[in-house]
Amino acid sequence: MTLRLYDTATRAVRDFVPLEPGRVSIYLCGATVQAPPHVGHIRSGLAFDILRRWLEASGYDVTFVRNVTDIDDKILARGADEGVPFWQVAMRNERAFTWAYDVLGCLPPTYEPRATGHVPEMVELIDRLIEAGHAYAADGDVYFDVRSFPEYGALSGQRLDDMQPAGDSEASVKRDPRDFALWKGAKSAKPGGLAAGTADHGEPQWATPWGPGRPGWHLECSAMASRYLGSAFDIHGGGMDLLFPHHENEIAQSKAAGDAFAQYWMHNAWVTTSGEKMSKSLGNSLLVSEVVKRVRPVELRFYLGSAHYRSMLEFSDEALAESAAGYRRIEGFLRRAEESLGDGPGATGLPPAFAAALDDDLGVPQALAVVYDTVRAGNAALAEGDSGAARRARDEVVAMLDVLGVNPYAEPWAAHADDGAARRALGPLVDVVLAQRQAARERKDFAVADALRDGLASSGIVVEDTPTGARWSLAEES
RNA sequence: GGUGGAGUGGCCGAGAGGCGAGGCAAGGGACUGCAAAUCCCUCUACACGGGUUCAAAUCCCGUCUCCACCUCCA
Helix, strand or coil: CCCEEEECCCCEEEECCCCECCEEEEEEEEEECCCCCEHHHHHHHHHHHHHHHHHHHCCCEEEEEEEEECCCHHHHHHHHHHCCCHHHHHHHHHHHHHHHHHHCCCCCCCECCEHHHHHHHHHHHHHHHHHCCCEEEECCEEEECHHHCCCCCCCCCCCHHHCCCCCCHHHHHCCCCCCEEEEEECCCCCCCCCCCCCCCCCCCCECCCCCCEEECHHHHHHHHHHHHHCCEEEEEEEEHHHHHHHHHHHHHHHHHCCCCEEEEEEEECCEEECCEECCCCCCCCCEHHHHCCCCCHHHHHHHHHHCCCCCCEECCHHHHHHHHHHHHHHHHHHHHHHHHHCCCCCCCCCCHHHHHHHHECCCHHHHHHHHHHHHHHHHHHHHHCCHHHHHHHHHHHHHHHHHHCCCCCCCCCHHHHCCHHHHHHHHHHHHHHHHHHHHHHHCCCHHHHHHHHHHHHHCCEEEEEECCEEEEEECCCC
């Protein structure tokens, strides 16, 4: 069974064949750091984190690039609003994104380039495009000539003549209204605009053969992708909303300049609330930093990752809670398995059905069904005292959760999985109470036994009776 | 106007011509002094109207509703 992925460019599920055997290169459009991340942003990071983990579990050596767009109109506008340099806005939000990726267990990218660090590469790309007759300078700006690139619109399935004319006022200098900016000339060339510590935080600008200015958004990704992955690479990913114009324009720039560029295009669907797409512009965002106060991060990750990456996910606290309940059942099995078997998880292979599900365009929902089936089998084995079967099920479950990035034994969850210090301090005390309760039970004084259990419960300690005696645990929050 | 997507049981969420994913919740049962946990069972669906087919949630035609992109957006 080989991996098959849905490729937006061909609108079909295709066998995945990397350019170089054993190696996979991925470029993911990361954040435009104009605001802190909401759960929709992180879903994208998560979807491609699962892709990456699955590729690595399948034996590939993965190079994963996720950029940071640290300069754009909104960042500049926000900086101006706040009266601070744009980079203050960009860096503050970049930290917020990094925190969110980390707290949700997204593996750090191999490379995480910032747009502002790659202006020379961009200038060079513009040069190539102008020389090839695909771009032209006008009034300090440089535009891509969409009419010069017959394939323009192929990715998004649109024809130039059907598109709504762009409503920008600068159309006069463009050869075609759909031509997009590769380079934006500085509006007012204020000298010293970049000088730190001055009151003037005017537009940042870089010197070029076409005059001072700053890069266009689409150009940045083309330049950074080829800088780190070469002129041809395997997978380009991003949210569906980037399909047009961003990815269409990336293709135009890179292919017109002679690069083969991405072989597969993958797009994740977005998170909706009340049926509407969550977005900064609609103001209905749910910040990761807020949601994570209501549920454990691993539960948020489990929830966001549980739907197929190409399906819209309607976010609700109810659905999140239901999903968390399912995850806790899995955790409960692992905890009881460890107590019963007396050891931690060991390495094992993945169930074929699980692998087949992920090979089929990352069928996480079907893969989760295998996880639950295995949990049930493991629970049954535990109840029957079949430790061999229980251990096998436990190891498989852990291996599967690991691929999905929700293995409670792995970082970053392991550190929070067990409140070791609290347990060690409480243990002897709880044991005394449990001994008293057991004594009460033996003399059939159930009123006392239950009172002791209730007392512990009100302290957040949950007691469960098992065939081998009582076990206790700290209650989950919320 | 152009392009793409969605409508599945109480809820979430897969599937994409034929043996009714899975989870959460609910009800019943087993176990238990009780509870919890666990296991077993049960309920149940494919927006609407036609059509094709031995067989359609799945294909075709039509209708309705919703969403997204075409402007910054994961």
